Amino acid sequence: MSTTPELTPHLQELYEVVLRRNPGELEFHQAVLEVFESLTPVARKHPEFAETKVLERLCEPERQIIFRVPWVNDRGEVEINRGFRVEFNSALGPYKGGLRFHPSVYLGIVKFLGFEQTFKNALTGMPIGGGKGGSDFDPKGRSDRxxxxxxxxxxxxxxxxxxxxxxxxxxxxGVGSREIGYLFGQYKRITNRYESGVLTGKGLGWGGSLVRKEATGYGTVFFADEMLRARGESFDGKRVVVSGSGNVAIYAVEKAEQLGATVVACSDSGGYIVDESGLDLDLLKRIKEVDRGRISEYAEQRTGASFVADGCIWDVDCDIALPCATQNELDEQAAITLVKNGVRVVAEGANMPSTPAATRVFLDADVLFAPGKAANAGGVATSALEMQQNASRDSWSHEYTEERLAGIMRGIHERCAASADEYGAPGNYILGANTSSFVQLAEAVLALGVI
Structure with a gap:
């Protein structure tokens, strides 16, 4: 393995330990390295963190749960899947993080997501730790039963x-309100408790929060807007491309359009659509949220729109790019293309959608770049707001909840910007997010003792 020049000898040694202890878990390795590359200035300022092995503790999950999931399909056949829950760190509060149902899920994916979630949750300033879970089950094409x-x-x-x-x-x-409903129903049945706060993303009629569905997409746009405002700009009149067409992407499109942008493209696993007049959000929502259809159907129903099968959405020129699909979807060549075509802002709505090489391209080109742990924290922040409402047996208005979300995202931006300034890299939101969240976690870990 080649030495990573960005790391101090201590960080390099620790990274090699992570590689040995977690073989084959490439996404987890990538997430750890991305954080380590930001921590050299922190290590110089806080030698006590190395002496007390804080980072070693943060790289090791508190608990990893793997279990068999047997069930019977509509043909009466038994199927076996594998379930995961990685309870990564609870120094700041109870473990908090989503469940992913997708064939790509394995332990390395869940650990990467849990590690990222721990730092992301710290950035919100709310009392929640980090965890993640899921299964290699694919709900696509399955009946409700x-x-x-x-x-x-x-x-x-x-x-x-x-x-x-x-x-x-x-x-x-792969886990929306339908799946959360079935999961919560079974939890209630087994425990004989209506413990609303044990799952978030619930339906509005049974303990859910307004704005939760929109929160990750909205929050991504709120964060990008704060970066623009810091440079005296806004979304108004900007040309935007959003990858994906799931929950995060749809509501990123909605908020960007509300702020005056023209969103011209989005995608799914089959390809991408381009609509130069601006995406018809109602049509997009009907196809993806109601009919559970493919993005190609948009072009079939919308005059002037075109569909590109198996193409790269980042070939579409834009001022602002919002990758909202999945990890490592935006590689170095795509980043080079975006920069060549004039992109000025990239904000990650998905978790780690840009490869390390792609992020270096953006930073070298002075593109405003918001890492997922900062930009997409609106989802988990609103989940924490849902927990607050459940605990107080209360329900807030849409306007009040969105106002709280916007305030949280402003706070995250301010913390990232201030930390980047403090550690000598103004405007570097990657370093700002990693250093700010790490210091908060490290101080909590030390306060709680060796546990």
């Missing part, structure tokens, strides 16, 4: 590890 059967089996094992003061999952890719 099959999804229910799987969710009930999944929760039958997972419930014993959860609690509103212990571990509070939410949704992620």
């Amino acid at each position: 099959e999804v229910m059967a799987f969710c009930q089996s999944f929760m039958t094992e997972l419930y014993r590890h959860l609690g509103e003061y212990t571990d509070v999952p939410a949704g992620d890719i």
Whole structure:
């Protein structure tokens, strides 16, 4: 393995330990390295963190749970999936993070997401720790009965590890309000408790929060808008490209349009659409949220729109790029293309959608770049607001909840910007996010003793 020049000898040694202890978990390795590359100035200022092995503790999950999920499909056949919950760190509060149901899920993915979640949750300033979970089950193409059967089996094992003061999952890719409903129903049945705060992303009629569905996408745009405002600009009149067409992407489109931008493209796993007149949000929502259809159907129903099968959405020129699909979707060549075509802002709505090489391209080109742990923290922040409402048996208005979300995202931007300034890299939101969240976590870890 080649030495990473950005790391101090101590950080390099620790990174090699992480590689040895977690073989084959490439996404986790990438997430750890991305944080380590920011910590040299912190290490110089706070030698006590190295002496007390704080970072070693933060790289090791407090608990990793892997379990079998047997269930019966509509043909009467038994199917077996694998379930995961990685309770990464609870120094700041109960574990908090989503569940992902997708064939790509394995331990390395869940650990990467849990590690990122720990730092992301710290940035919100709210009392929540980091965790993540999921399964290699694919809900796509399954009937409601099959999804229910799987969710009930999944929760039958997972419930014993959860609690509103212990571990509070939410949704992620493949886990929406339908899945959360089935999961919560099984938890309630097994425990005989209506413990609303044990899951977030619930339906509005049974303990959910307004703005939760919109929160990650809205928050991503709020953060990008704060970066623009710091340079005396705004979304108004900007040309925007959003990858993905799931929950995060749809509501990033909605908020960007509300702020005066023209969103011209979005995508799914089959390709991408371009609509130069601006995406028809109502049509997009109907196809993806109601019909559960493919993005190609948008071009079939919208005059003037075109569909590109299996293409790269980052070939579409834009002022602002919002990657909202999945990890490592935006590589170095795509970043070079975006810069060549004049991109000025990139804000990550997904978790680690840009490869390390891509982020270096953006930083070298002086593109405003917001890492996912900062830009997409609006989802988990609003989940914490949902927990507050559940704890107080209260329900807030849409306007008040969105106002709280916007304030949280402003606070995250201010913390990232201030930390980047403090550690000698003004405007570097990657370094700002990593250093700010790390210092907060490190101080909490030390305060709680060796546990």
